Amino acid sequence: MTTSLEPTQVEDRVPARTILDVSELRKRYAPDRPLVCDGLTFQVREGEFVAIIGPSGCGKSTLLRMMSGILKPTSGTVSLHGRTITKPPPEMALVFQDYTRSLYPWLTVERNVRFPLARDKSLSKAEKAERVARALDNVGLTGFESYHPGALSGGMQQRVSIARALAFQPQILLLDEPFASVDALTKEGLEDTLLDVRDRMQDAGNTMLMVTHDIDEAIYLADRIVVLSKPPCWVAEELVIDLPKPRNQIETRSHPEFLRIRAHIHDVMGLTDQRRGAGDSRTTH
Numbered sequence: 001m002t003t004s005l006e007p008t009q010v011e012d013r014v015p016a017r018t019i020l021d022v023s024e025l026r027k028r029y030a031p032d033r034p035l036v037c038d039g040l041t042f043q044v045r046e047g048e049f050v051a052i053i054g055p056s057g058c059g060k061s062t063l064l065r066m067m068s069g070i071l072k073p074t075s076g077t078v079s080l081h082g083r084t085i086t087k088p089p090p091e092m093a094l095v096f097q098d099y100t101r102s103l104y105p106w107l108t109v110e111r112n113v114r115f116p117l118a119r120d121k122s123l124s125k126a127e128k129a130e131r132v133a134r135a136l137d138n139v140g141l142t143g144f145e146s147y148h149p150g151a152l153s154g155g156m157q158q159r160v161s162i163a164r165a166l167a168f169q170p171q172i173l174l175l176d177e178p179f180a181s182v183d184a185l186t187k188e189g190l191e192d193t194l195l196d197v198r199d200r201m202q203d204a205g206n207t208m209l210m211v212t213h214d215i216d217e218a219i220y221l222a223d224r225i226v227v228l229s230k231p232p233c234w235v236a237e238e239l240v241i242d243l244p245k246p247r248n249q250i251e252t253r254s255h256p257e258f259l260r261i262r263a264h265i266h267d268v269m270g271l272t273d274q275r276r277g278a279g280d281s282r283t284t285h
């Protein structure tokens with residue numbers, strides 16, 4: 001099925017300034033390995049929630065690692081506020097899929113969340129405690145400060161990971177498949193937690209970028225979706241998501257526009273072996 005959508009200029013709809021600029025990114029892990037990313041170009045604007053989706057193994061995590069400065073591109077650049085990223089910038093925090101490996105099992109919830117602040121000499125003890133308390137409140141974990149991760153459910157542990165990133169108060173929060181390891185119901189709860197946090201962060205101009213292979217999750221959460229092709233990946237399309245806010249698991253997911261966008265993305269992802277001309281990725285809504 002082909003869904004016909006009229007192209008729309010992102011600039012008309014999202015006037016905020018560019019915070020991250022991804023330009024012609026290519027990645028090959030070794031000379032004898034295939035190309036993973038093939039000329040990725042897109043921008044992220046201040047205050048946006050951008051979801052990056054694409055088929056399994058297409059290079060989403062590779063892209064996020066390059067954007068966070070922990071992986072060097074083979075060519076191309078990622079710029080933050082116009083400066084090329086060469087190492088993890090202090091303005092960013094990253095949440096990974098595997099919370100079991102990102103939390104310290106021997107530390108309490110409170111100490112796990114406080115951990116990244118430990119060396120920050122610009123904050124007093126009271127300010128650190130306040131940030132930790134607010135981050136735990138944001139993810140609904142007030143009261144669990146003295147627990148160890150092993151005494152929490154998987155979904156709660158992932159909320160601790162998110163709280164830890166939030167306590168850091170990043171200008172940009174990068175999330176790599178953060179809900180891939182939890183059950184469907186927990187996932188919905190975490191998505192709504194993230195939307196709440198997003199509303200709070202957005203007021204401060206903060207930005208979120210999430211990688212997921214779940215099309216419905218991307219549409220539910222994002223202001224804009226960057227669709228990647230099959231490997232080696234390139235930007236097949238960018239879509240502005242204009243669904244009403246606040247979003248709701250039942251109403252948003254059954255909204256006719258939600259269903260239309262989902263059909264369209266399936267369509268685009270099914271066609272991504274046939275590369276369009278260079279620089280010919282489309283922006284639609």
Ligand SMILES: Nc1ncnc2c1ncn2[C@@H]1O[C@H](COP(=O)(O)OP(=O)(O)OP(=O)(O)O)[C@@H](O)[C@H]1O
Binds near residue numbers: 054055059060062
């Ligand atoms: N450290 C590495 N060394 C060599 N190859 C790698 C490395 N990391 C990833 N790759 C390769 O890069 C390709 C893309 O992997 P990546 O994890 O970025 O994709 P993905 O889209 O995030 O996958 P998934 O949807 O399964 O999470 C894969 O072929 C993978 O084998």
